[in-house]
Amino acid sequence: MDSKCKHFPPKWPDRFLEFYCNPSRLEQIQGDAYELFYMDLEERGLAYARVRFLIHVLSFFRWSNIKRTKSTYQTFSHGAMLKNYFKIGWRNLIKQKGTTFISVFGLACAVGCCMVAYLFIAQIWFKGLNQPNKDEIYQLTYTAEGENGLVTYGAVAEPISELIPEKLNRVQNHTRVLREFPILIHKNESYQQRSIYIDPAFMEMFTYRMDYGFAGALRDQDQVILTHELSEKLFGDIHPIGQELALVVDGEEKLYKVGGVLADLNDMDMFNFDLLVNFESHPYSTLDITLEEEWNSELWTFIQLEKGQDISEFNAGLQALTNIQNQINPDKPYLNMGLVAYSDLVYKVDEIENGVRDFLGLGPQILLGSIGLFILILAVFNYINISVLMASKRLKEIGVRKVIGSRRSQLVFQFLSENLMVCFFALFLGCLLAGFIFLPGFNEIASKNLKIDLLRDANIWVFLGGMLLFITLISGLYPAIYVSSFKPINILKGSQKIGNKSILTSILLTFQFTLAIIGIVAGIAFVQTNYINENRDWGYSSADKIIVNVPNQEDYLPLKNKLLALATVNEVSGSQDYVGNWIREEVLEFDDQEYEISLLNAEANYPDILDLKLKEGRMFNPELISDTQESVLVNQTFLDRLGLTFPLDEKITLDSANYSVVGVVEDFHTIFFQEAIDPMVIRASPDTTFNYLTLLMSSGTAESSLNAVKKIWHETIPKGLFQGKLQTEVFDREFSDVQGVRNILLFSAILAVILAALGLFGLVSLNMNSHIKDYCVRKVFGANLSDISMKLFRRYLLIWGIAGILGGAFSILIISSFLDSFFAFHSGVGVFPIGSGLVILLLVVAVTVGSQIWKILKANPAVILKSE
């Protein structure tokens, strides 16, 4: 007998038997199986016995032995049980209005934030994927030898499109897509609008909902289709169909009628455009160009396959196209051509040059995603803390239910179902918050057009469902399991201690405080940086200057002369680029070494007009001809970067011409503070043709003269787009961008503080409720204010201190690198942001705990102690 019991039947078959077997038969069946096992073991050895055991288990797997779910009667009772769970849950939530509010409100804020973050991220990754034909659409690409190996290009030679029906079989539709930024003229106003020139088949391949008109309108070459936004901007309330507008491409004007208006795209389309135009109406189609030039012009080409077509069948056809191209245009050989699935375009952003999607902008996605997660963690921790404490009021209920025979799983289910209700409300409220408050605000800041589209976007439902499940489990599982693990004997005896001093609560609270501090520090550091940057010296005087663009060379001199005639204009200077915008980069040779520098070509008086501060040497002298031919100014960074001191003996070489440096100016900001100052060379060029004119106005007249300048500009260049602005406004867009980020950060910091405060309040007040007698007894025995305060405050101050150290350290790490990625010039994370973070949190702690101390002070011990 002893020898037998050294071995046991194999575990897995045994478990399987236990799993499937009807409980009323399990004992006899398992017993017999065991007995046979030991008999076999004795007769034939272990291996045989094991195999036989498995065979027996399998042979017992019969209909009559298998456990079956209950009859209809039992299902009904299951439903009643569920109903009961929810009923008890509902009563509990109603009974605890305050804490329920804290949980629901916190979670709702978190859901709202996550929703916005999700929509923003989805808008990038699911862009264009609402198209019903997305699986049949492919983009043509080609691969060619680049400087650093093979490069795949998204745009192919234009004539390939004509060859598609001939060379590629079973292609249902194909279209060319050409991006263009024509000037749109309507009622004497000109706008620059993103347009795509397409073949009419485009509208069959891609499906758009139409507000007015119909999708086939583009078959008519004189018609265009507008987006909803553009139509509103141009026509307002007027019915747009049949309205006229003109597009100017390369100086050629063409009249169109509006043939249709698309419904709102919600930023979810693959292409970014404001209007759709027939490709044949582009001036390019009527241009008289050679065959080779035709093959040199490249554009996006899309094909739609017939359903169920395999792309590998196209290899031969693509090879034929490649051969034709290489024959006609041998200077630019294709290695091979390929097809990229429409739905893969987003994943191949980095692989395809010149493709439809150019960048994904991971930074903002990470920022928003982490803010969403951050708020979610705060809210979930609040909820965990509070629900563990709440359960302490229900210990008796748990004990009685356990004694009566409730299984642990039933208790867990009870708590989870309450949790599910809270999360459901939170989700609902969160959607409302996101839809009516967060999203409009965010759209304003990010100039996006995001919307919660519950009817058409299936992904949003997946997201909401996932969110519900995730929050329910993550916030409810621990409290449910913890609370249901108590032993009824301890509970009923009254010796079960719960929650208020538990380490977990302290850890969660510390974590929350840490997050709140990081949030506050991020917000304050950003505000501080913004403040400093707004008051930063730009390095030149921006007052009283107007910049206007000059689209065509032949307009330059007439425009300049007319503007000079304006009374308020003191001086005019031309420049290739202007300070306050991007400045082209050139390679400079010095001492046989090459350097990348910014090169500003301008008239000789440009530095004077801008009021650049001269450091050493002299400015250009417009009278000296040599200055416009062989002299340059440089900025201080230039000298630092090249390790030089003024005056220079050697000359610098630009475009194989030599220049001598006549002066050094102080560094000035040509681009926004996000970028460091580059070494710059200012070259005075002869007054020929420049892209921009900078007007120096009489003091204080710049703003009022802008309209006069615009009028003159339009008289001189009737078909152009006026892009004039004040020099003081050059950074306006960047400022509003960073202000947007600042607002988001401030908002999340405030939310974080509110959530942490609510959580703390919930914890403290629940603790207080269960210990109020304790404090009243102390009071009766003569404890004074400071004794009671010390006792209450000590723990939270400790947590505050730890969180302060952790939060300070983390924010120095995280926020500094965040600021670094955002600004080349920033204040860094100094004492001020961290200090104010700590103070704000301390205030929160003081107010929250103080309110409870106040409650004790006001309480009358006689009333409270009498009640039992």
Next chain:
Amino acid sequence: MKGYHLGELEELILLTVGILDQEAYGVAVLEEIKNQTGRMVNISAIHTVLNRLEEKGFLKSYMGGATEERGGRRKRIFTLSAAGRAAIEEVKSLRNKLYDQLPPLALDFSNGQ
């Protein structure tokens, strides 16, 4: 009455349970059949038949007799019910009646070798 409709294995097992008397459970029945007839019957088949016979009312059962080999699990001991005994009698008398009607072997020349 039309009879008890016992299958061949059912009859065998019913008889074995009767023989074992208070000791009849799955494995014991299996062993007994093996010893008496040399026939290897699958244990799950025996369980099925035992349960079916109990449903038909030929057997009664109770739980008892845990042993160490069974990991402390009890056996389900089957005993013949009155109906079971009657069924055996019935089957036996039917067999005998039919047997008795067989013509004597020595007088039959009709199908010679």
